[in-house]
Structures are given as C-alpha cells and as structure tokens.
Amino acid sequence: MYKILDKLICLKCKGRLKIEKNNYLICKKNQKHIYNINNNIFSFFHKKNFDKHWSENTNTNLPKSKINVAKNFLTPLIKESSYQKTILDVGCGDGVHASVLANKKNLNFKINYIGLDISKVALSLTAKRINKGHYLHASATSLPLKKDSIDIVISYGVIAYTQSPKKTLREFYRVLKKGGKLGIWVYLQPKGFKGVIFNFIRKITSFCGDWATYRIADCIVPFLSILPIDSKINLTNASWRQCREIVLVNIQPKDLILPSQKQLVDWIKKANFKIKKIKNGKVYALKV
Ligand SMILES: C[S@@+](CC[C@H](N)C(=O)[O-])C[C@H]1O[C@@H](n2cnc3c(N)ncnc32)[C@H](O)[C@@H]1O
Ligand SMILES: [Zn+2]
Incomplete structure (x- = not known):
C-alpha cells in the first residue's frame, strides 16, 4: 500500500519521519526536528512567499483554456x-x-x-x-x-x-x-521587440509597489488576446482577475530567471x- 511517510525525509538530517498525534511530523533520528501538519498540509517551510499573490488571486473556477x-x-x-x-x-x-x-x-x-x-x-x-x-x-x-x-x-x-x-x-x-x-x-526569455517590452515593464515594476504593479497589469490585460502567451488566456475566455493573475506572475516577482x-x-x-x-x-x- 502507498504510504506518504515511506517517501518523506527530514530536511535537517535526512532521517525518516513519523506522525505524532496527527498534528506534527517528528524525525526518528533527532526528536528536535519537528514539522507541523495543518489541514493536511505538511509544513517544511516557514516563510509566506507567494501567499499574498494567491490570496489576492483566488480563482474558484479555472478558465477552460488553462x-x-x-x-x-x-x-x-x-x-x-x-x-x-x-x-x-x-x-x-x-x-x-x-x-x-x-x-x-x-x-x-x-x-x-x-x-x-x-x-x-x-x-x-x-x-x-x-x-x-x-x-x-x-x-x-x-x-x-x-x-x-x-x-x-x-x-x-x-x-x-x-x-x-x-x-x-x-x-x-x-x-x-x-x-x-x-x-x-x-x-x-522573450526575444526581439517582445523581449524589449517585457524587460522594460519588469524594470519599471521592480521599482513599483504592489498597487502600481496591479495597475500596470490592468493596462496589459485587454491586450492578452494579441500577445502570444502560453496559457491562451484572454478576456474572451477568462475573467479580468484570472487574466491579471497571469500577467502578475510574470511582472511582479523580483527574481525571475x-x-x-x-x-x-x-x-x-x-x-x-x-x-x-x-x-x-x-x-x-x-x-x-
Ligand atoms: C506561475 S505559478 C504556476 C502554478 C501552476 N504550476 C500552474 O501551472 O498554474 C508558479 C508557482 O510556483 C510556486 N513557487 C515559486 N517558487 C517556488 C519554490 N521555490 N518552490 C516551490 N514552489 C514555488 C508559486 O507559489 C506558484 O504557485
Ligand atoms: Zn532530522
């Protein structure tokens, strides 16, 4: 039978893990290595990266094109x-x-x-x-x-x-x-004219706060149907919020490689x- 615990390891010492009282994982090698479990999510990470993005861009119904x-x-x-x-x-x-x-x-x-x-x-x-x-x-x-x-x-x-x-x-x-x-x-990395525009917009947003970045994304949303984007999302097949989410993941993160x-x-x-x-x-x- 498939058991997730057979696959997990402690990030600190690579030891095996076991579940204690259904609300945390404990390392079998070193009992000080503990990881929380909340709502069935096993937590090995303590920062809140991308949480703001997903809280502000929750889409219950996923667009068909996506x-x-x-x-x-x-x-x-x-x-x-x-x-x-x-x-x-x-x-x-x-x-x-x-x-x-x-x-x-x-x-x-x-x-x-x-x-x-x-x-x-x-x-x-x-x-x-x-x-x-x-x-x-x-x-x-x-x-x-x-x-x-x-x-x-x-x-x-x-x-x-x-x-x-x-x-x-x-x-x-x-x-x-x-x-x-x-x-x-x-x-x-987009090439040619598209690359120049893309890098220019990212340069501007790197100096902007969230409010201004959202407004820049709002200006791009109506043009998604003529931009060659992979998810094929635009205002004819998705909501404004869904379109903006796609724009934001490309222009908001400071470190994109x-x-x-x-x-x-x-x-x-x-x-x-x-x-x-x-x-x-x-x-x-x-x-x-
Ligand atoms: C552009 S979204 C893609 C989401 C999804 N794969 C999809 O196709 O719709 C990028 C995702 O990567 C996650 N992410 C960013 N850095 C990460 C990292 N270092 N480790 C794991 N996930 C990360 C973000 O939280 C976000 O959910
Ligand atoms: Zn450990």
Whole structure:
C-alpha cells in the first residue's frame, strides 16, 4: 500500500519521519526536528512567499483554456503508465494540473498525487481540487522526499522562480525513480521587440509597489488576446482577475530567471536527464 511517510525525509538530517498525534511530523533520528501538519498540509517551510499573490488571486473556477493547456501538457506523461503512479506536482499553484488529474477518466492506473508549493495558500486551493492528495509546504530547491521515490515529476511555470533552477532540476532528478519521467514548462526569455517590452515593464515594476504593479497589469490585460502567451488566456475566455493573475506572475516577482532554450537544455542535461522532447520551453525528459 502507498504510504506518504515511506517517501518523506527530514530536511535537517535526512532521517525518516513519523506522525505524532496527527498534528506534527517528528524525525526518528533527532526528536528536535519537528514539522507541523495543518489541514493536511505538511509544513517544511516557514516563510509566506507567494501567499499574498494567491490570496489576492483566488480563482474558484479555472478558465477552460488553462485546463486545456494543462491537459495537453500532462498527456505524454500519463498515457503509457500502468499500475500505481506517484505524481509530484512542484509549484502546484491553484491546482490546475491536480484538477485535470482528478477528472481523468479511463486511466489504467491509480494516481497518488503530491502537491508541493512554497505557498500554503496555494496548497489549500489545490487541496480542494483533488481527493486524497498529499500536500507539502516546501521549496523546490530542497525537497523533503527520499531519493528514487517518485514516478513522475511535473513542474509547470515554476523553476524560473526558484533561487536556483539548476539546483531545482538536480532535486527533481534525485527524487525520481530510475525510468521516472519529468515534465516541465519554463517561460523562455522573450526575444526581439517582445523581449524589449517585457524587460522594460519588469524594470519599471521592480521599482513599483504592489498597487502600481496591479495597475500596470490592468493596462496589459485587454491586450492578452494579441500577445502570444502560453496559457491562451484572454478576456474572451477568462475573467479580468484570472487574466491579471497571469500577467502578475510574470511582472511582479523580483527574481525571475528566464533562460534561453539553449540554456534550458544545458541545465537539464547537467542535471543528468535524458531529454525526450523539447519545444518552446516545454520539456519531457527521463531519469535513465
Ligand atoms: C506561475 S505559478 C504556476 C502554478 C501552476 N504550476 C500552474 O501551472 O498554474 C508558479 C508557482 O510556483 C510556486 N513557487 C515559486 N517558487 C517556488 C519554490 N521555490 N518552490 C516551490 N514552489 C514555488 C508559486 O507559489 C506558484 O504557485
Ligand atoms: Zn532530522
């Protein structure tokens, strides 16, 4: 039987963990290493990164276009699977991939879903979308998971926000089982005129407070239908708030590391993955 405790490790000493009184995890090697459990979220992280973003941009109903993009992304990863698979969704956000997996019919295998995010608010949104998942409040750069414990790692639009995308990819490699699959999407550094505008806007918002950044995002929202954005969200298929959320994740975070495709390939190869397919920042790779 699948047990999440068989996969978790203490971040401080790599020891095994056990649950005490249903409300905290305690390290078997050193009893001073304790991690809280609140509302089924195991907490390995103490800061509030991205909480404000997800509190202010909660979308109960996910836009159809976002769901379709998530379906396309997941298809190559789950079509040939069988038996029981553990899927780790790193930077699960408000749970679009969890929602697609929860609604997948005719799968010939059982999914054990683990959602991980640096934001507890995001995790509580994802938890509403999928039954019986496990939720880890942790950073992608330091996963509280044993090596060789996961069948599929997905991470859509996340590694660019982590302190070190290279370290994050090494963590994905460590926790995947041999033969395990990786699926990521990274927003690549836009080129040409689009790149100049994008970098200019990010430069301005780096000096702005939240209020001004929201107003700049509001000015961009009406143009989403003519901007080539991956999620295909615009005012014809999503609400103003949903459109603004997509703009904000790109212009608000101060530290975004957007690679070129060449750089991305380099990072993935250096983490030891074998690339199966790569297109426009979407990468499928294997741990061989
Ligand atoms: C652009 S959103 C993508 C969310 C989701 N994957 C999706 O496709 O809608 C980026 C997500 O990464 C999370 N994030 C940022 N830095 C992170 C880190 N170091 N570790 C884990 N999650 C992180 C944010 O909280 C946010 O939920
Ligand atoms: Zn420990």
